[in-house]
Amino acid sequence: MAMTSRQRLDAALSHKESDRIPVDFNATAVTGMHVDCVIGLREHYGLEKRPVKVHEPYQMLGWVDEDLQEVLGIDVEGVWGYETLFGFPNENWKPWRMDNGREVLVSEHFEVTKDANGDTLIYPRGDRSTSPSGRLPKNGFFFDTIVRQEPLDEARLDPADNLEEFGPVSPEVLAYFEGSSRRAEATGRGVIANFGGTGLGDIALVPAPFLKHPRGIRDVEEWYISTLTRKPYVHAVFEKQTDIALANLAKIRLLVGDRTQAVFICGTDFGTQQSTFCSPAAFRELYLPYYRRINDWIHKHTPWKTFKHSCGAVRTLIPAFIDSGFDILNPVQVSAAGMEAEKLKADFGRDLVFWGGGVDTQKTLAFGRPEEVRAEVLRRCQVFGKGGGFVFNAIHNVQANVPVRNIVAMFDALKEQ
Numbered sequence: 001m002a003m004t005s006r007q008r009l010d011a012a013l014s015h016k017e018s019d020r021i022p023v024d025f026n027a028t029a030v031t032g033m034h035v036d037c038v039i040g041l042r043e044h045y046g047l048e049k050r051p052v053k054v055h056e057p058y059q060m061l062g063w064v065d066e067d068l069q070e071v072l073g074i075d076v077e078g079v080w081g082y083e084t085l086f087g088f089p090n091e092n093w094k095p096w097r098m099d100n101g102r103e104v105l106v107s108e109h110f111e112v113t114k115d116a117n118g119d120t121l122i123y124p125r126g127d128r129s130t131s132p133s134g135r136l137p138k139n140g141f142f143f144d145t146i147v148r149q150e151p152l153d154e155a156r157l158d159p160a161d162n163l164e165e166f167g168p169v170s171p172e173v174l175a176y177f178e179g180s181s182r183r184a185e186a187t188g189r190g191v192i193a194n195f196g197g198t199g200l201g202d203i204a205l206v207p208a209p210f211l212k213h214p215r216g217i218r219d220v221e222e223w224y225i226s227t228l229t230r231k232p233y234v235h236a237v238f239e240k241q242t243d244i245a246l247a248n249l250a251k252i253r254l255l256v257g258d259r260t261q262a263v264f265i266c267g268t269d270f271g272t273q274q275s276t277f278c279s280p281a282a283f284r285e286l287y288l289p290y291y292r293r294i295n296d297w298i299h300k301h302t303p304w305k306t307f308k309h310s311c312g313a314v315r316t317l318i319p320a321f322i323d324s325g326f327d328i329l330n331p332v333q334v335s336a337a338g339m340e341a342e343k344l345k346a347d348f349g350r351d352l353v354f355w356g357g358g359v360d361t362q363k364t365l366a367f368g369r370p371e372e373v374r375a376e377v378l379r380r381c382q383v384f385g386k387g388g389g390f391v392f393n394a395i396h397n398v399q400a401n402v403p404v405r406n407i408v409a410m411f412d413a414l415k416e417q
Contacts, residue, residue, distance in 0.1 A: 005075035009190025009261055013305045013327070013353055015389040021381055023392045023414055024355070026064040027078030027192050028264055029085075030309050030331060031356065033398040033407075034141060035062030035104055040404035045071050053093060053105045057122065058085040058134065058209070059397060060142045062104070066187075072411050076391065077184040079193035079260060082173045086110075086134060087125040087210030099139045112136075121146075124212050133209035141400040145207045149218035159236035161216030165208055166197055166241050169248040178255040185259040192307065194264040195252050197245040198294050200238050200287055201227070202268045227278070227286060234286060242290045246297050253302055262305045262328060265294060271312015274337045280320050288324045295325025307355065311396065313337040315344070322351045331396040332357025334380075341383045354384050355391040359410055365394060366402050370409035377413035385417070 001019070003011070008022035024031050033041075038052045039062065053063040064074065083089050088109030096106045099120075109126035118138035123130060134143035177195065184191045199205055206223045208214035217223050217233075227234055268287075270277050278286075295306045305327035310317070313336035321329065332354045334341045341357060358380050359365050364372055384390035392414060398407060 005189040006191070006261070008075050009391065012388055012391050013261060015350070015353070015387060017385070017388045020417060021385045021390055021392050021414070022075035022190060023073055024076035024192075025072065025074055025393060025398075026069065027076040028194060028307075028309075028330075029056050029059065029061065030267060030396055031393045032056065032059075032061040033064070034400040034402075035060050035098075036100070036102065036141075036400045037398050037402055037404070037407060038062030038064055038068070039102060039104075041072070041407060042068055044404050044408060047071070051095060051103050051105045053090070054096075054110075055080070055090050056084060057106065057110060058143050058204070060136075060400070061397060073414065075189055077187045077189040077191050079177065079180045079184050079191060079195075079256075081194050081196045082176050083210060085204065085209055086122055124210055127212060130212040133207075133211075145204070145209050147207050147219050148214060149207075149222065150215070152217065152222070157230070157233060158216070159233055159240065162206075162218075162237045163240055163244075164215060165205075165211060166244045168244070169197075169251055174251060174255055177252055181256045181259040190262075191260045192262040192264060193256065193260040193304075195249065197241070197248055199266040199268055200241065200290055201234070202266060204267060224277070227282075231286065238287070238290045242293050245294060249294075249297065250301070258303055260304060262307050263298065264307045264309070265326070266291070267309040269312060270310045270317055271314040271333070271336060273312060273335075275313055276317055280316055283317055283320045284323075288320055291324035291326070299325065305353065311336075313339055315339055318344075318348055318352070322348070326352070328353045328355050328391075330355040331393065332384075333395050335360045335362055335395065341380055345383055345386070349384075349387065349389055353389045353391065356393040356395055357384060358392045359394050361394045361396055361399060361402070365406050365410065366399065368406065370405050373406045373409040374413040377410050378417065381414070381417045 003019045008018045011018035012022050035054050047067050055063045090107045092108035093105040094108050095103050097103050111123045111126040111128050112120050120136035121132035122134040124133045136143045203220050207218050298304050307328040308326040309330045311333050315338040329352045334357050359377050364376050
């Protein structure tokens with residue numbers, strides 16, 4: 001008997017098998033597709049010709065409209081944050097032409113200039129009177145953060161400076177989350193939400209591309225150094241951030257209720273291709289206590305499942321992720337050292353839902369043949385899908401220049417399972 005998309009996601013989150021594996025390709029900032037891919041898919045399927053919205057400009061992700069979601073069989077809808085990573089809401093869309101000549105739609109607050117090299121510079125909160133916070137290289141595919149850290153004075157370092165982006169959720173944002181969650185539920189799909197404020201030390205957020213004049217430790221290298229040399233400072237930031245996050249979640253919960261089934265907690269990466277950025281002991285000391293507070297609160301007060309994103313070879317950290325209270329692991333980078341799909345499922349499949357890992361975006365999807373894509377997708381569905389606990393997605397976002405034929409082969413394979 002056919003299930004609804006929401007029922008499929010419920011089954012996966014409960015480690016139960018359903019009529020088919022649920023599919024997500026538009027619901028979070030780490031499970032989407034580059035705008036070029038979305039344009040290519042619309043052309044391939046002969047859908048109405050119209051510009052695609054770049055709703056996540058940092059990574060230049062393209063919005064998958066309802067008609068394409070239906071064609072692809074997408075099961076999950078996202079409740080996105082109120083603002084983009086550059087600090088402005090998506091509203092009053094306007095046309096913008098990329099370096100490759102394709103016209104897309106961007107928010108009216110998307111303000112950019114070109115430098116002497118032809119790079120595109122973007123401004124926080126759409127304010128050209130301040131310094132740009134992101135750079136899209138000429139003919140590039142996504143923005144890089146521009147670090148704008150002021151010279152550090154060790155004697156004057158104040159954790160409050162690294163907390164300026166966190167504060168009580170406003171009535172405007174609360175109303176947005178209520179409305180967005182209602183719209184997401186009305187699609188009939190499963191729902192995952194990103195309420196923000198819970199990503200501890202996320203390197204995409206530390207430089208604060210959404211702030212006009214960020215204070216504190218904002219250089220990525222300096223932040224990593226600080227996790228070793230300024231631990232009291234980092235603890236103070238995480239403790240206060242967690243306090244604020246829990247107060248905000250209590251307000252959000254009253255308005256969103258049970259409409260969302262999962263919530264994106266953190267995108268902090270802990271892995272490289274071969275190893276981890278920190279030891280399990282360091283993770284347990286610096287991160288686990290705060291993640292545990294957040295996850296425990298959610299599990300006590302809501303039915304939501306909690307989503308942890310970390311790229312790389314994080315197998316040695318997975319027990320600590322579980323002890324932190326996370327229910328979901330993404331992107332499941334099985335191409336990294338020690339991350340073999342069969343072993344992950346056998347060792348951690350009872351405790352974690354794997355949201356991703358469905359096909360290798362670094363090699364197979366980008367450079368393989370369609371038949372190789374199909375074979376890998378079917379194999380991963382067989383491994384991760386056994387007994388439930390799997391939401392299909394690629395290993396992170398589908399990148400620009402991935403052949404459309406390979407993306408189509410991926411979705412065609414999903415319709416076989």
